[in-house]
Amino acid sequence: xxxxxxxxxxxxxxxxxxxxxxxxxxxxxxxxxxxxxxxxxxxxxxxxxxxxxxxxxxxxxxxxxxxxxxxxxxxxxxxxxxxxxxxxxxxxxxxxxxxxxxxxxxxxxxxxxxxxxxxxxxxxxxxxxxxxxxxxxxxxxxxxxxxxxxxxxxxxxxxxxxxxxxxxxxxxxxxxxxxxxxxxxxxxxxxxxxxxxxxxxxxxxxxxxxxxxxxxxxxxxxxxxxxxxxxxxxxxxxxxxxxxxxxxxxxxxxxxxxxxxxxxxxxxxxxxxxxxxxxxxxx
Amino acid sequence: xxxxxxxxxxxxxxxxxxxxxxxxxxxxxxxxxxxxxxxxxxxxxxxxxxxxxxxxxxxxxxxxxxxxxxxxxxxxxxxxxxxxxxxxxxxxxxxxxxxxxxxxxxxxxxxxxxxxxxxxxxxxxxxxxxxxxxxxxxxxxxxxxxxxxxxxxxxxxxxxxxxxxxxxxxxxxxxxxxxxxxxxxxxxxxxxxxxxxxxxxxxxxxxxxxxxxxxxxxxxxxxxxxxxxxxxxxxxxxxxxxxxxxxxxxxxxxxxxxxxxxxxxxxxxx
Ligand SMILES: Nc1ncnc2c1ncn2[C@@H]1O[C@H](COP(=O)(O)OP(=O)(O)OP(=O)(O)O)[C@@H](O)[C@H]1O
Ligand SMILES: [Mg+2]
Numbered sequence: 001x002x003x004x005x006x007x008x009x010x011x012x013x014x015x016x017x018x019x020x021x022x023x024x025x026x027x028x029x030x031x032x033x034x035x036x037x038x039x040x041x042x043x044x045x046x047x048x049x050x051x052x053x054x055x056x057x058x059x060x061x062x063x064x065x066x067x068x069x070x071x072x073x074x075x076x077x078x079x080x081x082x083x084x085x086x087x088x089x090x091x092x093x094x095x096x097x098x099x100x101x102x103x104x105x106x107x108x109x110x111x112x113x114x115x116x117x118x119x120x121x122x123x124x125x126x127x128x129x130x131x132x133x134x135x136x137x138x139x140x141x142x143x144x145x146x147x148x149x150x151x152x153x154x155x156x157x158x159x160x161x162x163x164x165x166x167x168x169x170x171x172x173x174x175x176x177x178x179x180x181x182x183x184x185x186x187x188x189x190x191x192x193x194x195x196x197x198x199x200x201x202x203x204x205x206x207x208x209x210x211x212x213x214x215x216x217x218x219x220x221x222x223x224x225x226x227x228x229x230x231x232x233x234x235x236x237x238x239x240x241x242x243x244x245x246x247x248x249x250x251x252x253x254x255x256x257x258x259x260x261x262x263x264x265x266x267x268x269x270x271x272x273x274x275x276x277x278x279x280x281x282x283x
Numbered sequence: 284x285x286x287x288x289x290x291x292x293x294x295x296x297x298x299x300x301x302x303x304x305x306x307x308x309x310x311x312x313x314x315x316x317x318x319x320x321x322x323x324x325x326x327x328x329x330x331x332x333x334x335x336x337x338x339x340x341x342x343x344x345x346x347x348x349x350x351x352x353x354x355x356x357x358x359x360x361x362x363x364x365x366x367x368x369x370x371x372x373x374x375x376x377x378x379x380x381x382x383x384x385x386x387x388x389x390x391x392x393x394x395x396x397x398x399x400x401x402x403x404x405x406x407x408x409x410x411x412x413x414x415x416x417x418x419x420x421x422x423x424x425x426x427x428x429x430x431x432x433x434x435x436x437x438x439x440x441x442x443x444x445x446x447x448x449x450x451x452x453x454x455x456x457x458x459x460x461x462x463x464x465x466x467x468x469x470x471x472x473x474x475x476x477x478x479x480x481x482x483x484x485x486x487x488x489x490x491x492x493x494x495x496x497x498x499x500x501x502x503x504x505x506x507x508x509x510x511x512x513x514x515x516x517x518x519x520x521x522x523x524x525x526x527x528x529x530x531x532x533x534x535x536x537x538x539x540x541x542x543x544x545x546x547x548x549x550x551x552x553x
Contacts, residue, residue, distance in 0.1 A: 185380040192350050192376040193396040
C-alpha cells in the first residue's frame with residue numbers, strides 16, 4: 001500500500017518552474033518529501049552496511065584461519081601494501097602510465113569511431129559493403145589479438161592497439177545505429193528547407209544524437225580500461241596492469257589487491273568525469 | 284460544381300501552382316505503387332485549396348512533389364509556370380508529423396531555415412521574434428518544444444515555416460495531433476494568419492468540415508491510384524461579401540450542402 005501513496009502524491013509536485021512556488025506545499029506533498037528522503041537514507045545505509053560487512057568478512061576470515069591469507073590477503077594488509085607502494089615512490093608513475101594509456105586509446109577510439117560512423121552514414125553504399133566486416137570485427141574477441149599486436153607493434157604499441165580495438169568497433173556500431181535511426185521526418189523537414197547531406201548531418205543527425213554519443217562515451221571508458229589492462233598484462237614495465245601481474249608473480253596478494261582497488265577507484269573517477277561532461281554538454 | 288465547368292472566370296490570372304498530367308510511382312523491393320495518376324489541376328495566387336481523400340490516396344505525395352522533394356515519374360509540376368527542380372525557399376512545408384527539434388529553443392527552431400539557406404541571421408532573428416510573438420509565443424521564445432502544449436507547438440511550426448517568407452504554404456494535416464476544441468481554434472487562427480498575409484495555401488486533411496471551413500476550393504481525390512475526382516468552389520454568399528472565418532463558415536447556410544456533396548463523393552467510388 002505504501003507503494004501507491006507516493007504515486008498519488010506525485011501530481012502535486014511542482015513541475016512547472018514558472019508557477020511552482022505560489023502556494024506552500026500541501027501536507028500530502030510534505031509527507032511525500034519526507035518519505036522520499038527516508039528512502040534515500042535507507043539506500044545509503046544499506047550500501048554502507050554491505051561494504052562494511054564485506055570488508056569485515058575479508059579481514060576476519062583469513063585471520064580466523066577459515067581461508068588461506070596467502071590467497072586472499074585482507075584489508076589491513078592491503079592498506080599496508082598500498083602504503084609500501086606509496087613509500088617506494090613509483091605508485092604515482094604506475095597510475096599515471098595507465099591513466100595516460102586509457103585517455104589516449106579512449107580518445108583515439110572515440111575520434112576514429114566517430115569519423116568512420118559519419119562516413120558510413122554519408123555513404124549508404126559503403127555501409128552496405130562494410131556491414132559484414134564490421135559485424136565480424138565487433139564479434140571477434142579482440143583480446144585474442146594481443147599476442148599478434150605484441151609481435152607486430154612491440155610492448156607499448158600493443159597496449160594501445162588492443163585498447164583501441166576493444167573500444168573502436170562498438171563506437172562505430174553504436175554511433176552508426178544512432179545516426180541511422182534519426183527521425184526521418186526531421187530529415188525530410190531539413191530537406192524542405194533546402195538542406196543538403198552535409199547540413200542534414202550537422203543540423204539534424206549530430207545534434208539529435210548527443211545522447212547516443214554520451215552512451216558510447218560511457219561504454220568506452222570501461223572498454224578502454226579493459227583493453228589497457230590486458231595489454232599491460234602481456235608486456236609492460238609500468239602501469240597498474242604491470243603491478244597486478246608483478247604482484248601475483250612474487251605472490252604478494254596485498255599488492256595485487258591494492259592495485260585492483262586503485263583501478264576501481266580510477267574507473268569510477270573517469271566515469272564521474274564523463275557524467276560531468278554529459279550534464280555540461282546537454283545542459 | 285466543378286471548376287473545369289466554369290473556365291472563363293479566372294483565365295486572365297496565371298496559376299501559382301499547376302499539376303499537368305502528373306503520374307508518380309513509388310518503387311521498392313516489394314514492388315511498385317502507382318500513387319498519383321494523371322493528376323491535373325491548378326491553384327490561383329492567394330488561393331486556399333484543401334485536398335481531401337482517403338488514407339493512402341497520394342495527398343502527402345502531391346505535397347512532396349510540389350516541395351521538390353521528389354520528381355514526377357511523368358508529367359509536370361509547375362510553380363509560377365516553371366517546373367519545380369528542388370526545394371525552394373518560396374515553398375513552406377508543414378509536415379504531417381511534429382518536427383520541431385527538441386534540442387533547439389522555439390526561436391532557434393524558427394531560425395533553422397535561414398541558417399540552412401545562409402540568410403542574414405540578424406534580420407531572420409528579428410523576423411522570427413516578430414512572427415512568433417504575433418502567434419502568441421512571445422513568452423516562449425527561449426523554451427524548448429517539450430515545454431509547450433500541442434497547439435503552441437503547431438503555432439511554433441507554422442512560425443518556422445513563415446520565417447522563410449514563403450509565398451506558397453503546404454500544410455499536411457497540421458491539426459491532426461490536436462484535441463477537437465484546440466483543433467477548431469488553431470485552424471481558425473492559422474487560417475486567419477494565412478489569409479491576412481495573402482499566401483497561397485494547400486491544406487491536406489481527412490476532416491471534410493475543416494477542408495470546407497478553411498478553403499476557397501476543395502479538391503477531392505479518389506482512392507489509390509490517386510486521381511482527381513472533383514473540385515468544389517466554396518463560397519458563402521449568405522455570410523456577406525467577404526469570406527467568413529473558419530468558425531463562422533461552419534455556421535453558414537451553405538456549409539451543410541457542401542459537406543453533404545463531398546461526403547457522398549468520398550463514399551461512392553467503389
Ligand atoms: N516511400 C514510399 N515508398 C513506397 N510507397 C509509398 C511511399 N510513400 C508512400 N507510398 C505509398 O503511396 C501511396 C500514397 O501515399 P501518401 O503518403 O501520399 O498517402 P496520403 O494520401 O498522404 O495518406 P494519409 O492520409 O494516410 O497520410 C500509399 O499507398 C503509400 O503506401
Ligand atoms: Mg499523408
